[in-house]
Amino acid sequence: MRTRAERFSPEDEVLAAARERAAEHGIVPVGVGAAAALTFLASAGRARAVVEIGSGAGVGTVSLLRGMPREGLLTSIDTEVSHQRLTRITCAEAGFGSGRVRMITGRALEVLPRLSDGAYDLVLVDAATVEYPLYLAEAVRLLRPGGVVALDNVCWTGRITDPARRDAVSAALRETVRAVRTDERLAPLLLPVSDGLLCASLLG
């Protein structure tokens, strides 16, 4: 079923080219199934204001933009100018001009506090995995009621369910999953696509 889900929404040449650039630069983009889920979430929620933590090579960026309405603005944060350059190339090839994406270069935990409370419809988390618990807290603050946070790679290729794994990344992911499941403000959903896309909508 997972293989079928992963192949259910085949990608076009724009995202295939972005994946090639990602591989050349050592960037791990969102998987095919997760990319399809992001387009779905942005479209279903009519997400006009979106934050992406980790621009990478722009696979997630374009997947989100494809679901957003025309007037939507995506804010993409990354520490690496070179990655943001790749993201701009991917956006341009997909037909999205610079007016649709606000790039902010910097560490996510320094940039996020500058963004407004309750002003965003969707937040994608895909940057430094050890910082996921802190990104989650910031994302919940940024969301309007009904808004959605999506965290990529929460399965960490199966490592988080292995109790022998005690490294910082596995611990951070376990803490994040626990926080999403126990936060009474959130409706959690774990989508078994790609390496696990953990979603939660803000109740109220």
Ligand SMILES: C[S@@+](CC[C@H](N)C(=O)[O-])C[C@H]1O[C@@H](n2cnc3c(N)ncnc32)[C@H](O)[C@@H]1O
């Ligand atoms: C897994 S990649 C993102 C892939 C992207 N979502 C895509 O689909 O192409 C992670 C990105 O997060 C960036 N990053 C790592 N640590 C960061 C931090 N502390 N703040 C902001 N960005 C960070 C990396 O430079 C990298 O581009």
